Amino acid sequence: MFSRLQAPAVAAVALGAALALAASAAAVAAEPQASTAAWAAGTRAHLVITAPGDTSAVRTAVAGNGGSVFASYDAIGVIVAHSASAGFASAMRGVAGVQQVGATRTSDVPADAYNPALPTNPTQSSTTLTESLTRWDMTQIKADQAWAVTTGSASVKVGVLDTGVDDQHQDIAHNFNAADSVSCAYGKADTRAGAWRDVGTHGTHVAGTIAAAKNSKGVVGVAPGVKVSSVRIAEPGSSLFFAENTICGFMWAGDHGFKVTNNSYYTDPWQFNCPDNADQAAIIEGVKRAQEYAERKGSLQVAAAGNSNLDLANKTVDTESPNDSTPVTRTITNACLDIPTELPGVVTVAAMGKGNVKASYSNFGNGVIDIAAPGGDGTSGVYSTLPGGKYGNMNGTSMASPHVAGVAALLASVNPAATPADLRSKLGVQATDTACPSDSRCTGTATKNGFFGEGQTDALQAVGSTPPTPGSYFENTADVTIADNATVDSPLTVSGVTGNAPATLKVGVDIKHTYRGDLVVSLVAPDGTVYLLEDFANSDGTDNVAKTYTVNASSKAANGTWKLRVRDIASQDTGRTDAWNLTF
Numbered sequence: 001m002f003s004r005l006q007a008p009a010v011a012a013v014a015l016g017a018a019l020a021l022a023a024s025a026a027a028v029a030a031e032p033q034a035s036t037a038a039w040a041a042g043t044r045a046h047l048v049i050t051a052p053g054d055t056s057a058v059r060t061a062v063a064g065n066g067g068s069v070f071a072s073y074d075a076i077g078v079i080v081a082h083s084a085s086a087g088f089a090s091a092m093r094g095v096a097g098v099q100q101v102g103a104t105r106t107s108d109v110p111a112d113a114y115n116p117a118l119p120t121n122p123t124q125s126s127t128t129l130t131e132s133l134t135r136w137d138m139t140q141i142k143a144d145q146a147w148a149v150t151t152g153s154a155s156v157k158v159g160v161l162d163t164g165v166d167d168q169h170q171d172i173a174h175n176f177n178a179a180d181s182v183s184c185a186y187g188k189a190d191t192r193a194g195a196w197r198d199v200g201t202h203g204t205h206v207a208g209t210i211a212a213a214k215n216s217k218g219v220v221g222v223a224p225g226v227k228v229s230s231v232r233i234a235e236p237g238s239s240l241f242f243a244e245n246t247i248c249g250f251m252w253a254g255d256h257g258f259k260v261t262n263n264s265y266y267t268d269p270w271q272f273n274c275p276d277n278a279d280q281a282a283i284i285e286g287v288k289r290a291q292e293y294a295e296r297k298g299s300l301q302v303a304a305a306g307n308s309n310l311d312l313a314n315k316t317v318d319t320e321s322p323n324d325s326t327p328v329t330r331t332i333t334n335a336c337l338d339i340p341t342e343l344p345g346v347v348t349v350a351a352m353g354k355g356n357v358k359a360s361y362s363n364f365g366n367g368v369i370d371i372a373a374p375g376g377d378g379t380s381g382v383y384s385t386l387p388g389g390k391y392g393n394m395n396g397t398s399m400a401s402p403h404v405a406g407v408a409a410l411l412a413s414v415n416p417a418a419t420p421a422d423l424r425s426k427l428g429v430q431a432t433d434t435a436c437p438s439d440s441r442c443t444g445t446a447t448k449n450g451f452f453g454e455g456q457t458d459a460l461q462a463v464g465s466t467p468p469t470p471g472s473y474f475e476n477t478a479d480v481t482i483a484d485n486a487t488v489d490s491p492l493t494v495s496g497v498t499g500n501a502p503a504t505l506k507v508g509v510d511i512k513h514t515y516r517g518d519l520v521v522s523l524v525a526p527d528g529t530v531y532l533l534e535d536f537a538n539s540d541g542t543d544n545v546a547k548t549y550t551v552n553a554s555s556k557a558a559n560g561t562w563k564l565r566v567r568d569i570a571s572q573d574t575g576r577t578d579a580w581n582l583t584f
Helices: 056-064 088-093 136-140 202-211 243-255 278-296 397-414 420-429 459-463
Strands: 044-050 067-073 078-083 098-103 157-162 227-232 260-263 300-304 317-321 328-331 347-352 371-374 382-386 390-394 473-476 480-482 487-494 505-513 519-524 530-535 545-551 560-568 575-583
Touching: 044 056, 044 088, 044 243, 044 278, 056 067, 056 078, 067 243, 078 088, 078 243, 078 278, 088 098, 088 278, 098 278, 136 371, 157 202, 157 243, 157 397, 202 227, 202 382, 202 390, 202 397, 227 243, 243 260, 243 278, 260 397, 278 300, 300 397, 300 420, 347 397, 371 397, 397 420, 397 459, 420 505, 420 545, 420 575, 473 487, 480 487, 480 560, 487 575, 505 519, 505 560, 519 545, 530 545, 560 575
Parallel strands: 157 227, 157 260, 260 300, 300 347, 347 371
Antiparallel strands: 044 078, 044 098, 067 078, 317 328, 382 390, 473 575, 480 575, 487 560, 505 545, 505 575, 519 530, 519 560
């Protein structure tokens, strides 16, 4: 992520909530664009949330209560409204059909929102650098070996939701997809040519790690055969990433066929959004709906865990929010979410240094971190592209996340029919188990813990140097309704596997539910043995379950009918098993 600059670096770039420890900065230029709206001092942005579908009645109410509609996403029932009235939010909360209203910032909307300036197209420098195939970060995840199998498919599109991308860079131009690139700064798509360009350096660095071309110069990305698109969600000047910008980005990703998106930032101005605050609750709901929309459309979101060296599984205090005005110290709980990385369905990535070590700055948390990847630490930075044909080192979870996004793109290249749930599961299954070091903060097992999640991402395992063993992966995508106070089973027949199940049987679970604290989830072996996967805390109000569990089933025959058993122990909230899988 870009937002907290908490690890050592050559020079830190204060880029709002982007999670990198950076090496240089770039200038932003301006070209005026005609606009039909007028800016007024005191204008604030709000999310007005209603039922998905036709929002015309609520849009009319926005105008009637001293506001204007800046953007509207009817498919998810989210309206981006601007108003200079201090009473706008409370007035709209009384409108029929309005479910939530929340301000997305504690500062004024910039005048640039109504007349957006185009970023500069930087002058390009040629390079004499011969690309190295043995950079430490790429060899650590075996990307150099994976390239011998495949460099990825040009039909796979990866969205870089960031500060923008220098599409003219000699190592990016070949793989850049201008047709699906856009600016989502301020929360509305700006499709003008070049609106997607970098207003910093961070997004270009991220894009190079994902897909810098294998062209004998500069650097090579994890998946140098895929296409990258820029979705600029950072605002110029501040380089802040507000909720409406992220919503626009996710909606764009879903509508434009992005198989994977990388999100190396958190949504400003709150490092953590708490559901007991009306403004922050609306931010959580709006961004969550947009993420779910993108996922339904086939897009997997990968996100950085953050650079504050915090235990995300034991949150107590936030001293850095709001970062668009004056931060205050406030008490928080685990219900307060770092968005988008802690949203259900998003792959949360921690950073590693050189070797099997946690990067000093990386956030962590047992049950929160899904996977880890090289992010650099100290002098061992991640070397990648910078605007203007340049290159440089950066450290951060921002640098770790694109390694995982690149591996996900390779997975999608060799598994074209894979769903986001498939990719999410396979990332965990194929990661290299990395045990906790001698650090009491790291809890869990060698196969899944708070520092590294399910381990370090592995590009070679993703592409499979040899075909997978027939029958080693089984999935049930049939929906099974989970009613209140009921127990349901979803069966999965396994055949063609020799002998017993492994001691590291992977169970990928994707459950849609509006309150997972109601759930007890188990795996039932063919002989009836029940393995408890998770009994969620009754107070866990998070939506959905999207996890991969490891079960020692080595005493059980592999072949037969396995079942995912889900027990709902309370009333009011219901759901369904969306998909689940076994990997032997």
